[in-house]
Amino acid sequence: MSIRIALAGNPNTGKTTLFNALTGSSQHVGNWPGVTVEKKDGHLIGDRDVIVEDLPGIYSLAPYTMEEVVSRHYLIGEAPDVILNIIDATNLERNLYLTTQLLELGIPVVLALNMTDVIERSGDRLDEAMLAQKFGCRAVRISALTGSGIEEAARVSKEAASEPALVRAVTFSDRVEAAIAEIAKIIAPHVDARLLRWHSIKSFERDAEARKLIALTEDEADRVEAIIASCERDMDDDAEEIIASERYDAVEPIARGCLVPARAGTASLSDKVDSIVTHRIFALPIFALVMFFVYFLAMQTIGTWGTDWVNDVLFGEIVPETVGSWMESAQVSPLLSGLVMDGIIAGVGAVIGFLPQMLVLFFCLALLEDCGYMARIAFVLDRVFRKFGLSGKSFIPILIGTGCGVPGIMGSRTIASDADRRLTIMTTTFMPCSAKLPVIALIAASFFGDHGWWVGPSSYLLGIASIIVCCVMLKKTRWFAGDPTPFVIELPQYHFPGMKGVFRTVAQQGMAFVKKAGTIILLASVLIWALQGFNWKLEEVDAEDSMLADIGRAVAPIFAPLGWSEEPDGSEKSENGWRATVASISGLIAKENVVSTLGVLYGVEETDDEDESASLVASAMGLALPALAGISFLIFNLLCAPCFAAMGAMRREMMDTKLWLGAIAFQCAYAYVVALMVYQFGRAAAFGTFTGGTIAAATAAAAMIYMIFIKRPYEPDKKVYTTAEAR
Amino acid sequence: MMGNVIVGAIVIAMIAFAVRGVIKSKGGCSCGTCGNRECCARKKG
Numbered sequence: 053m054s055i056r057i058a059l060a061g062n063p064n065t066g067k068t069t070l071f072n073a074l075t076g077s078s079q080h081v082g083n084w085p086g087v088t089v090e091k092k093d094g095h096l097i098g099d100r101d102v103i104v105e106d107l108p109g110i111y112s113l114a115p116y117t118m119e120e121v122v123s124r125h126y127l128i129g130e131a132p133d134v135i136l137n138i139i140d141a142t143n144l145e146r147n148l149y150l151t152t153q154l155l156e157l158g159i160p161v162v163l164a165l166n167m168t169d170v171i172e173r174s175g176d177r178l179d180e181a182m183l184a185q186k187f188g189c190r191a192v193r194i195s196a197l198t199g200s201g202i203e204e205a206a207r208v209s210k211e212a213a214s215e216p217a218l219v220r221a222v223t224f225s226d227r228v229e230a231a232i233a234e235i236a237k238i239i240a241p242h243v244d245a246r247l248l249r250w251h252s253i254k255s256f257e258r259d260a261e262a263r264k265l266i267a268l269t270e271d272e273a274d275r276v277e278a279i280i281a282s283c284e285r286d287m288d289d290d291a292e293e294i295i296a297s298e299r300y301d302a303v304e305p306i307a308r309g310c311l312v313p314a315r316a317g318t319a320s321l322s323d324k325v326d327s328i329v330t331h332r333i334f335a336l337p338i339f340a341l342v343m344f345f346v347y348f349l350a351m352q353t354i355g356t357w358g359t360d361w362v363n364d365v366l367f368g369e370i371v372p373e374t375v376g377s378w379m380e381s382a383q384v385s386p387l388l389s390g391l392v393m394d395g396i397i398a399g400v401g402a403v404i405g406f407l408p409q410m411l412v413l414f415f416c417l418a419l420l421e422d423c424g425y426m427a428r429i430a431f432v433l434d435r436v437f438r439k440f441g442l443s444g445k446s447f448i449p450i451l452i453g454t455g456c457g458v459p460g461i462m463g464s465r466t467i468a469s470d471a472d473r474r475l476t477i478m479t480t481t482f483m484p485c486s487a488k489l490p491v492i493a494l495i496a497a498s499f500f501g502d503h504g505w506w507v508g509p510s511s512y513l514l515g516i517a518s519i520i521v522c523c524v525m526l527k528k529t530r531w532f533a534g535d536p537t538p539f540v541i542e543l544p545q546y547h548f549p550g551m552k553g554v555f556r557t558v559a560q561q562g563m564a565f566v567k568k569a570g571t572i573i574l575l576a577s578v579l580i581w582a583l584q585g586f587n588w589k590l591e592e593v594d595a596e597d598s599m600l601a602d603i604g605r606a607v608a609p610i611f612a613p614l615g616w617s618e619e620p621d622g623s624e625k626s627e628n629g630w631r632a633t634v635a636s637i638s639g640l641i642a643k644e645n646v647v648s649t650l651g652v653l654y655g656v657e658e659t660d661d662e663d664e665s666a667s668l669v670a671s672a673m674g675l676a677l678p679a680l681a682g683i684s685f686l687i688f689n690l691l692c693a694p695c696f697a698a699m700g701a702m703r704r705e706m707m708d709t710k711l712w713l714g715a716i717a718f719q720c721a722y723a724y725v726v727a728l729m730v731y732q733f734g735r736a737a738a739f740g741t742f743t744g745g746t747i748a749a750a751t752a753a754a755a756m757i758y759m760i761f762i763k764r765p766y767e768p769d770k771k772v773y774t775t776a777e778a779r
Numbered sequence: 780m781m782g783n784v785i786v787g788a789i790v791i792a793m794i795a796f797a798v799r800g801v802i803k804s805k806g807g808c809s810c811g812t813c814g815n816r817e818c819c820a821r822k823k824g
Binding site for chain 1: 780781782783785786787790793794796797798800801804
């Protein structure tokens, strides 16, 4: 018979790290709250009969956000055999608040005291035996990061699954206990005996979602309400407050007795570092410096050395020469040879070339995340975001979105306010995801060569600025009106990054990138090659006369005001614009396709058979467009609608098709307007050129300024998600 | 002739593999970072 172990605990206590260690899985781990927004399961290593469930982190069993609903719904409705309660031992009191509620579910609970390595290093004394005795359950010391104690935790959990559960963790004051006992008598016929105490307490707290699970008659509901009202009068407080405060009163002496700090009252190293990196004035400049250094490593030095080798040597010489000469000697037909050289190698090679830069970037970001620095940035940016109507809670999805927009969009589930959640979903993809990095690197190399170090950081600044500008504007519409939700984040202790986890993250992201190059990008490259090699009668023709050129030319006039149809000297040449247009459209399938498409189009056109490489694509593109048009091309592709996968995630999370379509249209329109303004104003400033496009850009700028400075016309939306809606 | 057959077979195999990968992803992102069932095509643990 199988045993189900549920991992439950506060956010960012190491549940997913423990889950990975117990099951051998490789779920993403982040050193901030809210990484896990869905339940995940896996089999225990060495015992396939044991299923381990990783639940999103919760602070209590009174859910406010959608991922908290997932955890409570599972614990109440599906009743696992045992709950392994992961507790951050460095913050005992707050973690034990949840423990008192888990113990009331009528399910055996095992306490896994995590981060004991930090406790030991700091010299604090943790008495797990006393904790176990106080709560009447077993307690195990573990360190999910180092792996110590996890086998013991699994063994104890399996044993506890067959033991009876405790149902009274906290004994409230006599008055409250009397009220709970009276309520229990009324609701007893309607609930499972296992959950009678839990339901009685929840009824006392007036938990609307818990009450929906009990079919009380009107008379019974009135009697319950009378009992609560009477108790509230006697105690002069709100019922929910009474329970919360008595729980903390019960937990506080236990926590104080079980964890004795070695140096009470002295600031820890984390506190000292925080006094600098979260400083009111220095925090943001430090963050900017850190990010510039990361991009200097990835885009200018270490990453670039690797990328240059892959582009110039691997896909510039070794692969084309080896494959080309072999096909020549094997007398392969020119058509097939063209497909391999100009389609597959040129397209896929152009994207793979950026892999070294991306690996360095992934590595640096993983280090910053794992050591605890990124959680501080969410806290620091809360101050900035709040001024513009968005809470720091939105920064976590945005940060996740720098890896991939899809989990970033899903990470917005941690935001309770409906308006803020939808706003975050809409703006998360403004931050460059990893798929957009090759586009950034290509534009930097195409137009600025060795001086393009500023393009990468500027793209991220553009993303943050766009999020802020759009939030300011959209908060003034009736769909997104409302004050930002309160943001409370627990800053984890700094620790040395777990290199195993960091390398696993980098390897996973790198492999996913390579896999994508071998699937969707390869298919798109073949399709682009075919479309640019044949006309509508399927006759082999030059690219200028191909189907793709016809399609591109039909759409290109839309993008002409962005400068995509211009020669580097500023003269209009409509034949040129279709390549950039087609590349942008192909980016909707996957953003890497922008580069692979340009690889096929410019690689074929500007170079001869055996020299297709991303660096040559870059120089070909630099010769074909003016730098200002290159920047407008980059801006449009960074800010426009994301790839299909991210659009699908937006639709699922927004739960409103009209709003979703509106969001996609808004993103495209915003991208177009920003690219238009940059190009037209840049051209006017540099060459003194004023056209109809300049007037359109000025009008759009005036409209944006109006939206930014107009007073808020709508009342705040106070809606908060409930369990029923989330289901 | 033989060269055409070999290269043609390799290209068809690559395209078939790519199509299979796209179908398996079921519209997910395959980013490899999250493992969420809804969002990522990676197999759950």
